[in-house]
Amino acid sequence: MIIDCHGHYTTAPDALVAWRDRQIAAIGDPANAPSPSELQMSDDDIRESLEGAQLKLQRERGMDLAIFSPRASRMAHHLGDAKVSTIWSEICNDLIYRVCGLYPTNFVGVCQLPQSPGVPPEQSVAELERCVNELGFIGANLNPDPSGGWWTDPPLFDRWWYPLYEKLCELDVPAMIHVSDSCNPNFHMTGAHYINADTTAFMQLIMSDLFKDFPTLRLIIPHGGGAVPYHWGRYRGIAQDNNRPPLSELLQNVSFDTCVYHLPGMECLMKVVPVENIMFGSEMVGAVRGIDPETGHYYDDTKRYVDQISWLTDKDRKMIYEDNVRRIFPRLDGQLARQSAASNK
Amino acid sequence: MIIDCHGHYTTAPDALVAWRDRQIAAIGDPANAPSPSELQMSDDDIRESLEGAQLKLQRERGMDLAIFSPRASRMAHHLGDAKVSTIWSEICNDLIYRVCGLYPTNFVGVCQLPQSPGVPPEQSVAELERCVNELGFIGANLNPDPSGGWWTDPPLFDRWWYPLYEKLCELDVPAMIHVSDSCNPNFHMTGAHYINADTTAFMQLIMSDLFKDFPTLRLIIPHGGGAVPYHWGRYRGIAQDNNRPPLSELLQNVSFDTCVYHLPGMECLMKVVPVENIMFGSEMVGAVRGIDPETGHYYDDTKRYVDQISWLTDKDRKMIYEDNVRRIFPRLDGQLARQSAASNK
Numbered sequence: 222m223i224i225d226c227h228g229h230y231t232t233a234p235d236a237l238v239a240w241r242d243r244q245i246a247a248i249g250d251p252a253n254a255p256s257p258s259e260l261q262m263s264d265d266d267i268r269e270s271l272e273g274a275q276l277k278l279q280r281e282r283g284m285d286l287a288i289f290s291p292r293a294s295r296m297a298h299h300l301g302d303a304k305v306s307t308i309w310s311e312i313c314n315d316l317i318y319r320v321c322g323l324y325p326t327n328f329v330g331v332c333q334l335p336q337s338p339g340v341p342p343e344q345s346v347a348e349l350e351r352c353v354n355e356l357g358f359i360g361a362n363l364n365p366d367p368s369g370g371w372w373t374d375p376p377l378f379d380r381w382w383y384p385l386y387e388k389l390c391e392l393d394v395p396a397m398i399h400v401s402d403s404c405n406p407n408f409h410m411t412g413a414h415y416i417n418a419d420t421t422a423f424m425q426l427i428m429s430d431l432f433k434d435f436p437t438l439r440l441i442i443p444h445g446g447g448a449v450p451y452h453w454g455r456y457r458g459i460a461q462d463n464n465r466p467p468l469s470e471l472l473q474n475v476s477f478d479t480c481v482y483h484l485p486g487m488e489c490l491m492k493v494v495p496v497e498n499i500m501f502g503s504e505m506v507g508a509v510r511g512i513d514p515e516t517g518h519y520y521d522d523t524k525r526y527v528d529q530i531s532w533l534t535d536k537d538r539k540m541i542y543e544d545n546v547r548r549i550f551p552r553l554d555g556q557l558a559r560q561s562a563a564s565n566k
Numbered sequence: 567m568i569i570d571c572h573g574h575y576t577t578a579p580d581a582l583v584a585w586r587d588r589q590i591a592a593i594g595d596p597a598n599a600p601s602p603s604e605l606q607m608s609d610d611d612i613r614e615s616l617e618g619a620q621l622k623l624q625r626e627r628g629m630d631l632a633i634f635s636p637r638a639s640r641m642a643h644h645l646g647d648a649k650v651s652t653i654w655s656e657i658c659n660d661l662i663y664r665v666c667g668l669y670p671t672n673f674v675g676v677c678q679l680p681q682s683p684g685v686p687p688e689q690s691v692a693e694l695e696r697c698v699n700e701l702g703f704i705g706a707n708l709n710p711d712p713s714g715g716w717w718t719d720p721p722l723f724d725r726w727w728y729p730l731y732e733k734l735c736e737l738d739v740p741a742m743i744h745v746s747d748s749c750n751p752n753f754h755m756t757g758a759h760y761i762n763a764d765t766t767a768f769m770q771l772i773m774s775d776l777f778k779d780f781p782t783l784r785l786i787i788p789h790g791g792g793a794v795p796y797h798w799g800r801y802r803g804i805a806q807d808n809n810r811p812p813l814s815e816l817l818q819n820v821s822f823d824t825c826v827y828h829l830p831g832m833e834c835l836m837k838v839v840p841v842e843n844i845m846f847g848s849e850m851v852g853a854v855r856g857i858d859p860e861t862g863h864y865y866d867d868t869k870r871y872v873d874q875i876s877w878l879t880d881k882d883r884k885m886i887y888e889d890n891v892r893r894i895f896p897r898l899d900g901q902l903a904r905q906s907a908a909s910n911k
Contacts, residue, residue, distance in 0.1 A: 365752075371716070372752040407710075407717040412769035412804050416793045417762035424757035444797070448761045451796030451835075452789070454828025458854030458865035459757050483799025485837040492830040509803030520803035 223524065224546045224553075225279075227397065227443055227478045227502030228287030228328075229294075230317060232274040234266040237316065241295065244309060248301040257312055267319055274506050276327060282522055284503070286557075288550065290331040290362050291317055294410060296401035298336045299369030303344060307335035310348055318356040325560030329553060330358040331397070334385075338368040343384035353392045357559060359552040361389065363396040363440075365422050370405030370414055377422055378429030386435045395439035395476075395549050398422040411508035419447025423475070427460050432474045439474055439549050443502065445481035445490050453493040469495075476549055478502030479523050479541065482509055487526035496537045500545045501527060568869065569891045569898075570624075572742065572788050572823045572847030573632030573673075574639075575662060577619040579611040582661065586640065589654060593646045602657055612664055619851050621672060627869055629848070631902075633895065635676040635707050636662055639755060641746035643681045644714030648689060652680035655693055663701040670905030674898060675703040676742070679730075683713040688729035698737045702904060704897040706734065708741040708785075710767050715750030715759055722767055723774030731780045740784035740821075740894050743767040756853035764792025768820070772805050777819045784819055784894050788847065790826035790835050798838040814840075821894055823847030824868050824886065827854055832871035841882045845890045846872060 240260040247254035279287065291313035298306055310333045317330040332352035334345040352358040363385065366372050375381040377398070389396055403414035419442045432438060442449065449456055457468055476498045481487045490499065501524065509520040518525055527533070527541060547553055585605040592599035624632065636658035643651055655678045662675040677697035679690040697703040708730065711717050720726040722743070734741055748759035764787045777783060787794065794801055802813055821843045826832045835844065847868065854865040863870055872878070872886060892898055 372750055374752075376752050405717055407721050407766055407770070409766075409769040409773060409804075412772065412801065413762075413766040416765055416797060416800075417758075420761055420765075420793065421752055421754075421758040424754040425752070427757065428754060444800075448765065448793030448796060451793060451831045452761060452826060452828075453831060454826070454858065454865050455761075455789075455854055456757065458827055458856050458858065459754075461856045462854060481797065481799070482803055483797075483838070485834050486796045486798060489796055489830050489834040493828070509800055509807060511803050511806045513799065513803065520799050 222286065222543045223284045224501060224543055225284050225287040225503050225505070226441070226500040226546050227480055227504050228275065228289045229292045229504070229507055230289060230320065231292045231506040232270045233292065233316060234262045234270045236260060236262050236266065237312070240312070241309065244305065245300055248305060257308060260312060262316070264319070264323060267316075267323060271320065271324070276324070278505055279327060282524055284524065286326065287328055288331050288360065288546070289317060289320060289328040291333040293362060293399050294402050296333050296362070296364060297369065298364050298367035298401055299338055299404055303335065303337040303340045306337045307348065310335040314348070314352050314356060314358070317358070321357070321560055322563070325564040326557070329556050329560070330356060331360040331362060332356070332358045334361055334363060336364050336367040338373055341384070342382050346384055346388045349385070349388055350392070353394055353552070357556045358394070359550045359556055360394045361396045362399045364400055365398050365418055366400050369401060370403035370408045376425045378425055378431045383434070386438050390435055390437050393551055395441055397441040397443055399443055415444055415508065416447045419444050420449055423447065423449045423456070426471055426475060427456060427465055427468070428463065432471070439476070441476050441478060441500070441549070443478050443480055444504065445479060445486065446477040446494070450477070450490045450493045451486070472498045476500055476545065479527055480504040480521075481523065481526070482520040484526045484529055487523070488530060491530050491533065496533070496540050497545060499541050500549065501542045567631065567888045568629045569846060569888055570629050570632040570848050570850070571786070571845040571891050572825055572849050573620065573634045574637045574849070574852055575634060575665065576637045576851040577615045578637065578661060579607045579615050581605060581607050581611065582657070585657070586654065589650065590645055593650060602653060605657060607661070609664070609668060612661075612668060616665065616669070621669070623850055624672060627867055629869065631671065632673055633676050633705065633891070634662060634665060634673040636678040638707060638744050639747050641678050641707070641709060642714065643709055643712035643746055644683055644749055648680065648682040648685045651682045652693065655680040659693070659697050659701060659703070662703075666702070666905055667908070670909040671902070674901050674905070675701060676705040676707060677701075677703045679706055679708060681709050681712040683718055686729070687727050691729055691733045694730070694733055695737070698739055698897070702901045703739070704895045704901055705739045706741045707744045709745055710743050710763055711745050714746060715748035715753045721770045723770055723776045728779070731783050735780055735782050738896055740786055742786040742788055744788055760789055760853065761792045764789050765794055768792065768794045768801070771816055771820060772801060772810055772813070773808065777816070784821070786821050786823060786845070786894070788823050788825055789849065790824060790831065791822040791839070795822070795835045795838045796831070817843045821845055821890065824872055825849040826868065826871070827865040829871045829874055832868070833875060836875050836878065841878070841885050842890060844886050845894065846887045
């Protein structure tokens with residue numbers, strides 16, 4: 222089984238985008254904000270948005286299942302206040318729930334949290350609980366910078382975040398550390414802000430004792446870990462110079478995905494990070510949509526690179542494609558069974 | 567000849583640190599600011615600071631020459647105003663000048679600029695000119711984020727920076743894009759801020775036409791290019807998706823150093839970036855000071871990794887160690903000759 226641990230619903234129906242545009246336009250003028258009930262999408266609208274995109278690519282690339290979240294770039298936690306963010310998160314999560322109902326073997330849900338800059342993460346706990354307990358989601362995306370590129374909230378090791386970690390542990394679901402759009406003109410979203418956030422988060426974890434307080438917390442660093450595997454010696458050395466534990470200890474709680482869009486990068490990842498800590502991911506439909514003229518294949522067809530790594534054993538590949546995902550997302554199998562049973566009713 | 571293109575004077579005499587501490591303490595109280603003449607360092611103080619550090623390591627590692635700058639982490643452009651920054655830059659650059667005079671075959675100078683957040687880079691032009699024309703420096707460190715981790719100044723492609731680029735071109739010296747300390751608690755200095763800035767800068771260059779306006783401008787992205795070589799496919803793909811020129815075009819003006827502290831990372835760099843665009847660098851004495859227990863050698867002894875790359879030819883290595891540096895720093899040979907002549911007087 223091939224499980225993509227990092228899929229975003231990038232191609233959601235136009236009605237969603239139009240509703241969100243109205244919500245954003247009304248940020249200074251709440252009386253004109255659209256109500257959630259004004260958003261109308263038929264099951265066919267949803268099917269159409271996926272059949273020619275995510276599902277087509279899954280079939281072409283031999284992928285069975287995506288752990289699927291609302292589009293990361295549109296979380297845009299920096300827009301409006303916590304109320305705006307809450308309504309938008311509920312809408313996006315409800316939509317993912319419908320996707321999973323329509324395609325119960327192709328998708329399992331991961332939620333967007335109603336974060337907002339300066340607002341305690343504790344206020345995201347209720348939506349996390351709703352998504353896991355009521356919608357059957359198996360994880361969450363946690364934005365380490367709700368300000369959208371200004372990095373004004375505390376680092377991930379700060380107690381500011383602890384109520385959210387407590388709930389993640391209690392529910393036994395992991396969080397992917399994933400930023401959203403950048404409104405800082407210095408940071409290109411997918412080319413700088415995403416990758417920087419991954420690097421930043423891992424470095425915060427190196428310098429902190431977070432996992433002493435939360436030994437069962439599991440965090441996923443996407444995009445192949447940002448710059449971390451490429452600079453693995455630097456990170457090992459900084460940990461050592463600062464009398465921090467070796468990175469192997471951190472890897473009891475931290476994993477990386479395989480969203481690295483060329484073979485030499487994927488080779489670097491596979492050489493330095495233990496196979497136990499790598500989960501297959503493609504970020505599709507996502508950051509790069511073109512075909513690489515050097516290979517004739519989509520840049521983000523990351524399975525091709527994993528398959529080309531000559532030294533991986535069949536067991537290694539099974540861990541990357543399937544077993545690690547099941548370990549890190551323990552709710553996956555039960556949820557798949559529930560979705561399947563519901564669709565057979 | 568082995569030339570390290572990225573060396574910082576990290577071990578400067580204690581008197582310098584003490585003077586700077588007094589300057590910082592007087593930021594809100596200018597009447598108590600120390601005068602530059604109060605800073606006293608003998609030639610022996612300077613020799614002592616280098617003999618057991620940079621020079622010892624050069625000898626041990628078989629390096630001949632370092633392109634040497636004031637300590638990047640202490641530029642701290644965010645502290646105080648432009649006047650504080652100007653005085654501090656002059657002191658640091660004058661000290662590098664003395665180092666080059668004492669060791670004319672071991673060091674050639676690169677300057678710190680008196681940048682300050684919100685202050686037009688044009689105000690750094692005079693110090694750049696002084697350093698090149700009077701002190702014989704062959705390049706500059708340009709801080710893309712003088713705010714120290716808040717990224718409040720415009721991106722590198724903004725006309726804000728153009729007067730500085732004009733002067734760099736006129737003087738025919740390159741700039742290394744190098745941030746300084748981070749005062750944003752989210753960003754660890756050497757583990758996040760440095761690497762993020764490299765990635766950020768390269769992505770800014772991808773999206774801009776800067777080199778159409780400055781076809782002879784040469785920029786160096788340190789620390790092996792941040793995350794860029796590891797995510798080379800992502801950057802090629804983003805350029806392509808956005809109808810930007812291929813990265814090969816950017817590489818007419820942009821180079822990377824080899825400050826990557828483990829072999830798999832160095833292999834990734836050498837696989838994706840053309841040899842013409844790689845200059846040997848170690849960042850020493852710098853970000854990581856320990857010995858890697860896996861190899862028994864210093865993490866930052868980057869020459870060892872370069873030497874281990876099996877597919878590099880002798881010609882490739884000569885380009886990386888020497889020829890590319892001479893091309894990108896055209897003032898190098900003349901300055902070395904002048905320093906040598908002066909020392910023989």
